[in-house]
Amino acid sequence: xxxxxxxxxxxxxxxxxxxxxxxxxxxxxxxxxxxxxxxxxxxxxxxxxxxxxxxxxxxxxxxxxxxxxxxxxxxxxxxxxxxxxxxxxxxxxxxxxxxxxxxxxxxxxxxxxxxxxxxxxxxxxxxxxxxxxxxxxxxxxxxxxxxxxxxxxxxxxxxxxxxxxxxxxxxxxxxxxxxxxxxxxxxxxxxxxxxxxxxxxxxxxxxxxxxxxxxxxxxxxxxxxxxxxxxxxxxxxxxxxxxxxxxxxxxxxxxxxxxxxxxxxxxxxxxxxxxxxxxxxxxxxxxxxxxxxxxxxxxxxxxxxxxxxxxxxxxxxxxxxxxxxxxxxxxxxxxxxx
Ligand code: PEP
Ligand code: MN
Numbered sequence: 001x002x003x004x005x006x007x008x009x010x011x012x013x014x015x016x017x018x019x020x021x022x023x024x025x026x027x028x029x030x031x032x033x034x035x036x037x038x039x040x041x042x043x044x045x046x047x048x049x050x051x052x053x054x055x056x057x058x059x060x061x062x063x064x065x066x067x068x069x070x071x072x073x074x075x076x077x078x079x080x081x082x083x084x085x086x087x088x089x090x091x092x093x094x095x096x097x098x099x100x101x102x103x104x105x106x107x108x109x110x111x112x113x114x115x116x117x118x119x120x121x122x123x124x125x126x127x128x129x130x131x132x133x134x135x136x137x138x139x140x141x142x143x144x145x146x147x148x149x150x151x152x153x154x155x156x157x158x159x160x161x162x163x164x165x166x167x168x169x170x171x172x173x174x175x176x177x178x179x180x181x182x183x184x185x186x187x188x189x190x191x192x193x194x195x196x197x198x199x200x201x202x203x204x205x206x207x208x209x210x211x212x213x214x215x216x217x218x219x220x221x222x223x224x225x226x227x228x229x230x231x232x233x234x235x236x237x238x239x240x241x242x243x244x245x246x247x248x249x250x251x252x253x254x255x256x257x258x259x260x261x262x263x264x265x266x267x268x269x270x271x272x273x274x275x276x277x278x279x280x281x282x283x284x285x286x287x288x289x290x291x292x293x294x295x296x297x298x299x300x301x302x303x304x305x306x307x308x309x310x311x312x313x314x315x316x317x318x319x320x321x322x323x324x325x326x327x328x329x330x331x332x333x334x335x336x337x338x
Pocket of ligand 1: 129185208273
């Protein structure tokens with residue numbers, strides 16, 4: 001349920017309400033919106049407890065949350081969540097954020113070269129997998145622990161914040177040294193133990209939609225992180241499994257529109273994994289921004305034909321450059337900027 005706080009209620013009144021909610025055995029999540037303050041209340045409700053809360057000073061109204069996801073839905077927050085990724089860089093606001101880099105960090109030379117290039121072309125966040133969840137156990141699994149100092153060096157060199165996938169709960173701590181944003185991959189979207197632990201970290205989490213997950217499933221997975229206290233979740237549409245074979249997955253552009261309507265969390269689109277084809281990535285990137293995406297996650301490689309992972313879907317420096325030149329006009333058409 002949601003407690004809608006009377007407008008003009010002071011901090012002490014809100015604090016008292018939060019304490020009361022807690023003393024009744026619920027977990028309170030105060031949300032300070034632009035227009036109103038609400039307290040989302042999670043836990044088993046009884047009419048008796050609702051009656052007690054209804055008589056508390058500062059309570060305007062108590063309303064049930066009807067959707068299965070409580071904290072990430074629009075019911076508790078009408079305005080958009082804006083997440084600070086790094087000093088001076090936000091996602092969910094007016095600016096569209098481009099995250100770019102190789103699928104995997106392969107070596108210092110490979111990562112450093114492409115990282116400097118994407119930064120100079122205008123990317124605001126660097127991507128690169130250190131731990132790679134591969135369909136086959138025989139395929140390259142990432143540099144793993146050895147990749148952490150590499151990513152750290154390249155981050156320092158470029159000054160870019162870094163998003164990287166955490167595959168296993170046991171790696172959260174080691175990655176804390178380099179990850180400005182923890183990525184949860186499609187294969188782990190419903191790894192509830194991982195989501196719960198990421199709910200306790202002080203970094204944003206980018207949660208990718210699983211291949212067969214509905215929009216509702218994705219939002220309920222995001223809820224696992226937020227309910228633990230980490231409100232900084234970025235949703236990512238990366239294509240879903242359909243009967244179509246001309247693409248690796250099918251980019252569900254309508255999911256972007258749906259997520260923006262049902263949730264206040266920022267939405268990123270990954271056209272690389274969605275399509276599996278480098279030649280599709282520019283058009284899908286532009287479609288995503290036009291549909292309201294707050295960011296793009298784009299695989300790029302200096303020599304895609306030599307990439308250890310996902311070369312066929314990686315943009316070259318020149319195609320990435322061209323896309324970065326074309327995006328501002330699309331952003332401007334939908335009231336955004338790059
Ligand atoms: C990735 O971003 O490199 C990745 C593995 O993506 P996904 O989890 O969407 O397959
Ligand atoms: Mn990849």
